Amino acid sequence: MRSWPHRHREPPGPEADLSELLLHAAHQMRHGWAQSLAEWDLSPHQAMALRTADAEDGGRVSDLATRLRIAARSATEVVDGLEERGLVRRCPSPTDRRAVLVQVTEEGRALAARVEGARKETQLAMFDRLDDGEREQLEHLLRALIARD
Secondary structure (H helix, E strand, O other), X not given: OOOOHHHHOOOOOXXXXXXXXXXXXXXXXXXXXXXXXXXXXOOHHHHHHHHHHHHHOOEEHHHHHHHHOOOHHHHHHHHHHHHHOOOEEEEEOOOOOOOEEEEEOHHHHHHHHHHHHHHHHHHHHHHOXXXXXXXXXXXXXXXXXXXXX
């Protein structure tokens, strides 16, 4: 069984295959974004949950878990942390008295906007290494790889 060198932290060598290169590039982007989140003491999961809750404007915790592809218990823990900081609040659903919705507070919306700006800056820093034609080609290739039949 092959071991992954330092969990993709060191640049892959010339023998690296395409999957290793792609994983390393994705790791670099995630790592840069996670570093930028330290300013607000947010984990990547919290930032993604805040962003998703803001976009959905009042979804259930279970819906948030599905969108984030995490267990409902994990989503509950993430929402608990965001709620403790005053970034979200739990509210009863106006249409289903058994349901509780997660709503982003004004403070949460402001932070979500700053986090989104940091995410975009991280992307720009990485993709600015490519010229316009290379970025277009990369986008085309990635879309081809993820296309569903």
